[in-house]
Amino acid sequence: MGKSFRETVYELTKLIPPGYVATYKQIAVKSGKPKAARVVGLFMKSNPYIPQVPCHRVVGSDGQLTGYSGQGGKKKKEQLLKKEGVVFSGKKINLTISQWKPL
DNA sequence: GGCCTGACTTTAG
DNA sequence: GCTAAAGCCAGGC
Numbered sequence: 088m089g090k091s092f093r094e095t096v097y098e099l100t101k102l103i104p105p106g107y108v109a110t111y112k113q114i115a116v117k118s119g120k121p122k123a124a125r126v127v128g129l130f131m132k133s134n135p136y137i138p139q140v141p142c143h144r145v146v147g148s149d150g151q152l153t154g155y156s157g158q159g160g161k162k163k164k165e166q167l168l169k170k171e172g173v174v175f176s177g178k179k180i181n182l183t184i185s186q187w188k189p190l
Numbered sequence: 191g192g193c194c195t196g197a198c199t200t201t202a203g
Numbered sequence: 204g205c206t207a208a209a210g211c212c213a214g215g216c
Contacts, residue, residue, distance in 0.1 A: 092213075111198055115212095122211045128197040129213065147198075154197030161197090 092118060096130050099189070103144040106172030107187035108180055110148045117189060124148075132156045143167050144187070150180035 090098075095118040103109050111124040111131075120126070131142040132154070143164045147153040155164040165175070174181040 115198080120212075122199090123213075124198040125196060125211065126198090126213050129195090130197095132197050133214080142197080145197080148200090152197085156197070 092120060092123065092126070093130055095119065096127055097134075097136055097140050100131075100140045100142060100145060101136075102189065103141055103187045107185055108144045108146050108150070108168065108173055108182075109187045109189075110150075110182075111145055111153075112148050113187075114145060128154065144171075144173075146180055150176075150182045150186075151178065152180075 096114055099114050099117050100109070111127045112121075114127045115121055115124040118127070127145070131145055134140050134142045137157075143155060143157065152161045152164055155161045157163065159166075168180065169175060173185045180186075
């Protein structure tokens with residue numbers, strides 16, 4: 088395969104539509120490495136494709152914002168997602184409604 | 191090639 | 204609900 092794991096992760100992340108989110112685990116599984124959720128996080132922080140890759144639409148397995156290296160940090164990330172239409176249940180995202188389901 | 195780090199997840203206490 | 208520990212894997216030095 089020509090594509091590295093890294094490229095695959097970014098490709099998947101780019102597919103997340105506004106108003107929806109995906110978990111690190113989800114991206115990891117979809118990219119072929121179910122155990123590489125951590126690496127996915129590392130790629131997000133080292134995201135060289137901003138703003139093409141919406142790394143803010145990737146959250147923890149429970150819909151919780153685990154981190155954000157962008158401007159404003161997690162706080163801003165939350166507001167940004169809300170603005171896009173993502174439904175929050177307190178401090179976490181309501182995955183039942185807003186989790187992205189790739190076809 | 192080896193060691194350390196980390197935007198994760200899960201299980202156990 | 205929280206902290207601790209282990210499993211996993213790519214990137215950087």
